């Protein structure tokens with residue numbers, strides 16, 4: 001077999017013939033899905049239409065439908081949708097998921113006595129065998145000067161202290177299920193500055209990762225500028241929220257000064273190319289981030305598509321279209337794998353504070369490659385990144401345990417699909 005490390009480098013055939021099926025396979029590190037909203041999987045296929053009454057469709061129109069779903073979901077529904085999304089992630093080669101979780105309260109907006117929704121996510125992850133980091137997400141308001149809408153009441157806490165107490169309870173409740181907890185700020189839109197400061201200080205003091213949606217939509221930048229006189233990244237910096245454990249999700253509309261701030265603070269940027277494309281967000285200046293030394297990771301976000309190969313190659317493909325060049329993110333003297341494999345593995349693991357050393361993913365070697373020769377294997381790996389898909393994933397091992405074997409999940413896929421279908425019928 002040909003082994004690939006987290007830098008995208010290859011070792012030639014190690015002579016292991018214990019399993020003849022593996023003789024011509026690529027053995028990769030575990031991949032990390034650093035940004036997930038599991039319940040949004042339910043929107044796939046239901047939002048690809050243009051209403052005659054409201055012909056202009058964009059992120060905000062999509063969000064209205066997403067909120068309608070969010071209002072109606074019970075704890076069991078969230079567990080069923082998460083098991084479905086997480087099962088597909090595992091089969092795609094993701095061994096770890098970061099769940100950016102803000103659907104905290106019951107349907108009336110009242111807090112549960114225990115963190116029921118976080119527990120539902122952890123049960124779903126444990127049932128399929130994926131490693132989970134729940135990013136407990138702070139949410140406080142509908143926007144600058146805007147009260148919460150009815151749907152948003154399920155997301156919100158009345159104070160940062162109340163939110164941090166919830167996150168601490170979740171951390172305690174999830175530990176026995178093997179799930180980790182990190183912190184998130186939904187956005188500068190949903191969190192006023194004192195809230196951002198308090199959550200950032202807690203993340204720093206407790207050495208927890210901190211994720212934030214930022215600069216996804218131009219309207220967010222305009223509103224932030226109107227409220228604070230500075231943009232979202234400058235505000236996060238001023239509020240103490242940037243640092244080596246901070247991950248900025250999207251960063252679509254960052255400018256040169258923002259990029260310098262992110263680089264100086266040691267932040268990671270998480271892109272979700274298939275979702276950003278589906279929602280019409282725009283193109284992130286990814287090449288400029290890489291040139292400044294900002295690590296990139298990826299997530300499947302709304303899960304319209306769960307395919308790690310597509311997510312990774314889209315980092316490069318979108319830059320080729322934006323800049324009218326080739327091999328934009330590839331380091332000089334390097335290959336495509338050197339740009340993409342670290343984003344799919346080590347950078348995501350670092351962004352979530354997760355350990356993936358005991359994970360591996362076995363993929364069929366494309367016909368261009370040969371495991372017996374490292375140079376040929378490198379061609380096979382890049383052929384997979386350019387032209388392959390997650391369907392080529394054969395085996396997946398999480399923390400030493402095989403959870404996908406010959407493309408089949410160890411967990412009961414029929415049961416997972418039946419439960420998800422019941423939720424889809426309810427939402428339809």
Ligand SMILES: [Zn+2]
Nearest residue numbers: 037100213301
């Ligand atoms: Zn998101």
